Amino acid sequence: MKWKLAARSEKMNPSVLREILKVAERPGIISLAGGLPSPRTFPISAFAQACAQVLDVNGEAALQYAASEGYGPLREAVAHMLPWDVDPAQVLITTGSQQGLDLVAKVLLDPGSKVLVETPTYLGALQAFSPMEPDPVSVASDAEGVLPDDLRAKAAGSDARFIYLLPNFQNPTGRTMSEARRAAVVDAARQVGLPIVEDNPYGELWFDQPPPLPLTARHPQGCIYLGSFSKVLAPGLRLGFLVAPKSVFPKLLQAKQAADLHSPIFNQRMVHAVMQDGFLDRHVPTIRALYKHQRDVMVDALQQEMKGMDVEFNKPDGGMFLWLRLPQGIDTVALLPKAVERGVAFVPGAPFYADGGDPRTLRLSFVTASEEQIRQAIAALADAIREQLAHIAAARTEQLLADAPAP
Amino acid sequence: MKWKLAARSEKMNPSVLREILKVAERPGIISLAGGLPSPRTFPISAFAQACAQVLDVNGEAALQYAASEGYGPLREAVAHMLPWDVDPAQVLITTGSQQGLDLVAKVLLDPGSKVLVETPTYLGALQAFSPMEPDPVSVASDAEGVLPDDLRAKAAGSDARFIYLLPNFQNPTGRTMSEARRAAVVDAARQVGLPIVEDNPYGELWFDQPPPLPLTARHPQGCIYLGSFSKVLAPGLRLGFLVAPKSVFPKLLQAKQAADLHSPIFNQRMVHAVMQDGFLDRHVPTIRALYKHQRDVMVDALQQEMKGMDVEFNKPDGGMFLWLRLPQGIDTVALLPKAVERGVAFVPGAPFYADGGDPRTLRLSFVTASEEQIRQAIAALADAIREQLAHIAAARTEQLLADAPAP
Numbered sequence: 134m135k136w137k138l139a140a141r142s143e144k145m146n147p148s149v150l151r152e153i154l155k156v157a158e159r160p161g162i163i164s165l166a167g168g169l170p171s172p173r174t175f176p177i178s179a180f181a182q183a184c185a186q187v188l189d190v191n192g193e194a195a196l197q198y199a200a201s202e203g204y205g206p207l208r209e210a211v212a213h214m215l216p217w218d219v220d221p222a223q224v225l226i227t228t229g230s231q232q233g234l235d236l237v238a239k240v241l242l243d244p245g246s247k248v249l250v251e252t253p254t255y256l257g258a259l260q261a262f263s264p265m266e267p268d269p270v271s272v273a274s275d276a277e278g279v280l281p282d283d284l285r286a287k288a289a290g291s292d293a294r295f296i297y298l299l300p301n302f303q304n305p306t307g308r309t310m311s312e313a314r315r316a317a318v319v320d321a322a323r324q325v326g327l328p329i330v331e332d333n334p335y336g337e338l339w340f341d342q343p344p345p346l347p348l349t350a351r352h353p354q355g356c357i358y359l360g361s362f363s364k365v366l367a368p369g370l371r372l373g374f375l376v377a378p379k380s381v382f383p384k385l386l387q388a389k390q391a392a393d394l395h396s397p398i399f400n401q402r403m404v405h406a407v408m409q410d411g412f413l414d415r416h417v418p419t420i421r422a423l424y425k426h427q428r429d430v431m432v433d434a435l436q437q438e439m440k441g442m443d444v445e446f447n448k449p450d451g452g453m454f455l456w457l458r459l460p461q462g463i464d465t466v467a468l469l470p471k472a473v474e475r476g477v478a479f480v481p482g483a484p485f486y487a488d489g490g491d492p493r494t495l496r497l498s499f500v501t502a503s504e505e506q507i508r509q510a511i512a513a514l515a516d517a518i519r520e521q522l523a524h525i526a527a528a529r530t531e532q533l534l535a536d537a538p539a540p
Numbered sequence: 541m542k543w544k545l546a547a548r549s550e551k552m553n554p555s556v557l558r559e560i561l562k563v564a565e566r567p568g569i570i571s572l573a574g575g576l577p578s579p580r581t582f583p584i585s586a587f588a589q590a591c592a593q594v595l596d597v598n599g600e601a602a603l604q605y606a607a608s609e610g611y612g613p614l615r616e617a618v619a620h621m622l623p624w625d626v627d628p629a630q631v632l633i634t635t636g637s638q639q640g641l642d643l644v645a646k647v648l649l650d651p652g653s654k655v656l657v658e659t660p661t662y663l664g665a666l667q668a669f670s671p672m673e674p675d676p677v678s679v680a681s682d683a684e685g686v687l688p689d690d691l692r693a694k695a696a697g698s699d700a701r702f703i704y705l706l707p708n709f710q711n712p713t714g715r716t717m718s719e720a721r722r723a724a725v726v727d728a729a730r731q732v733g734l735p736i737v738e739d740n741p742y743g744e745l746w747f748d749q750p751p752p753l754p755l756t757a758r759h760p761q762g763c764i765y766l767g768s769f770s771k772v773l774a775p776g777l778r779l780g781f782l783v784a785p786k787s788v789f790p791k792l793l794q795a796k797q798a799a800d801l802h803s804p805i806f807n808q809r810m811v812h813a814v815m816q817d818g819f820l821d822r823h824v825p826t827i828r829a830l831y832k833h834q835r836d837v838m839v840d841a842l843q844q845e846m847k848g849m850d851v852e853f854n855k856p857d858g859g860m861f862l863w864l865r866l867p868q869g870i871d872t873v874a875l876l877p878k879a880v881e882r883g884v885a886f887v888p889g890a891p892f893y894a895d896g897g898d899p900r901t902l903r904l905s906f907v908t909a910s911e912e913q914i915r916q917a918i919a920a921l922a923d924a925i926r927e928q929l930a931h932i933a934a935a936r937t938e939q940l941l942a943d944a945p946a947p
Binding site: 146229396 | 541542543544545546547548549552553574575576577579582584587588591592595596599600601602603604605606635636638639642646647648649650653664667668670671672699701730733735761762770774775776777778785787788791794795797798799800801802803804805806807
């Protein structure tokens with residue numbers, strides 16, 4: 134029996150990230166790879182109470198089919214919590230913000246459409262866009278995000294459908310777009326008529342001060358905004374949302390209806406119940422405090438363990454990830470199995486680049502492992518790097534000897 | 541700000557079904573329109589117990605990110621409950637079986653690909669396929685399902701990617717494919733090398749005897765099978781599954797991962813907990829008994845109220861729907877607002893046809909409304925039909941008078 138597949142299926146290949154996560158699941162491996170929130174932050178008893186309440190008070194409605202837009206009071210709560218004027222009618226509840234990416238791709242991307250992305254960008258977004266067969270184009274980026282001039286240059290005459298941006302504590306780099314850069318990027322996008330898809334799963338996870346206003350708050354007619362409950366409550370409920378201008382909302386809603394009819398109404402009512410009485414205002418600061426401490430532990434461990442090696446890393450202002458660049462000659466894809474042998478997993482940076490990656494980069498999560506595990510894992514990673522550097526040096530010496538003229 | 545949409549977005553239009561459901565939500569309207577299971581069948585206390593247990597015993601795992609394939613023990617339970625030899629590795633848990641349709645379309649359909657469907661077919665499947673821009677082709681069908689000869693004729697030389705079939709208590713007609721027809725359809729599909737996508741959301745809802753074996757059980761290498769927990773437990777959890785041959789499973793899994801990472805693991809663990817100790821074996825017979833009684837009430841009401849009018853209807857052996865064909869001259873789309881004025885909503889049949897619909901047909905659900913409501917609604921529907929027939933007769937008389945030669 135031969136199955137003829139769609140052309141797009143050829144481009145759908147096993148995710149590198151996914152295969153790595155499998156390796157990292159082996160017992161005894163400390164994983165700094167996955168983007169898993171710390172389970173210590175899950176408000177289990179609040180959920181237990183919310184479940185009981187929802188089933189007791191509205192059991193039948195919570196278990197029945199529901200509207201594709203999402204649960205009305207939850208849409209209102211989302212509109213209310215966003216820092217610009219959002220009509221609940223513009224809010225679409227999605228099955229995780231990953232589904233928001235799928236819907237955006239379906240509605241906006243034709244095969245061969247250009248889609249502009251950061252350098253590097255979120256791998257899961259590239260995967261979500263991929264079935265619509267676009268042509269992703271990297272926009273040059275620095276520590277503050279994409280460069281407005283390159284955005285203009287890449288957008289000009291390219292029929293790009295949108296630029297995908299993750300301004301807060303970006304996945305994978307942990308970097309944050311500054312106030313000045315936000316203003317300049319929005320200006321540039323507005324000037325060239327390029328829509329922005331703004332992904333903000335981590336924005337609430339700031340450590341010392343909230344990040345600047347979202348891009349969408351500055352230009353709501355030109356932006357689709359994606360948000361998530363995964364990082365402030367729990368990812369296992371798969372609830373996110375998008376906010377779209379009224380000109381594109383109906384198409385996104387139709388794509389949503391065709392994709393899964395609606396997101397689980399039980400989960401929506403449960404999250405709405407948990408959010409009552411300012412729960413997030415009390416809960417989220419506990420996540421911020423924990424993650425800030427874990428970032429400090431990781432930065433401290435890196436400073437100690439990587440001393441004397443040419444290793445660059447940042448100190449993110451929030452979120453879950455930190456970005457490393459290792460010494461010349463090291464390929465982090467080759468390093469990974471060596472690190473796993475020593476009991477630590479990470480994600481190589483190359484897959485996060487739309488076109489050609491820097492093989493010396495890697496992503497570390499500082500939120501899932503404990504303080505003690507972080508210290509142990511960073512020491513193991515440093516050992517693996519040292520070993521790799523020694524191998525490289527030995528290979529070079531051998532080569533030099535081989536190349537040397539015979540005595 | 542101008543948004544340039546993908547070509548496929550032009551084909552994504554507001555669902556007729558959806559707009560009708562909105563009308564039917566008005567207070568005072570008895571809806572025989574939606575495909576909503578009776579909320580009386582939702583095992584609310586079993587869910588409450590399962591929620592508490594899952595959060596108590598495995599709270600952290602139930603709220604964390606999880607594998608795209610689905611929760612292992614639930615995949616095993618699905619494989620175990622199906623009546624052919626299924627490896628759990630072939631089972632993919634989906635966000636409702638609607639998502640199964642989305643994934644199948646992504647993996648198998650190119651723009652312009654032919655996809656064969658029944659006459660009529662499930663509207664939600666046409667909507668799920670639509671973003672991939674296929675060309676749906678109706679295969680002639682009778683009371684037992686598609687005709688194998690026409691299947692062969694339509695498949696021959698057409699590069700059709702698959703045929704979509706709903707053999708048990710079909711949506712919208714309520715019809716069931718006989719044993720002999722199943723054998724003939726599988727033979728024909730096998731002969732022309734045409735894959736089958738078999739959708740079976742209603743199979744467990746049989747009234748007097750179980751339906752014949754699924755098509756997939758007869759030809760597992762040539763079929764993708766879609767199932768759902770929506771009709772045996774509750775739709776509000778959005779959990780379904782698909783079973784695919786090992787040759788296409790990896791692509792479906794990759795499409796799933798890109799679409800929403802995974803279906804809510806909390807819901808998967810909850811459903812798995814509810815299913816322990818043979819719960820479905822005790823619970824599903826209560827749904828069967830209720831729905832059988834409601835079918836009998838509706839058939840009885842139709843026999844009484846439609847007496848003397850040329851109204852044809854069937855008596856389904858299971859499921860949720862019954863199919864009517866009204867007298868010559870009546871268009872059920874025009875009839876609907878008249879029926880709603882009289883307090884009853886239904887779904888016109890035409891949107892369920894891939895190419896050109898029979899305007900005299902309509903779908904009734906016998907499961908959501910109560911016995912008393914069903915009797916009241918069918919009487920109101922009969923009144924609306926009578927009124928419409930009187931209008932038609934009056935218009936005809938007027939036309940005859942106008943056409944008559946002057947005296």
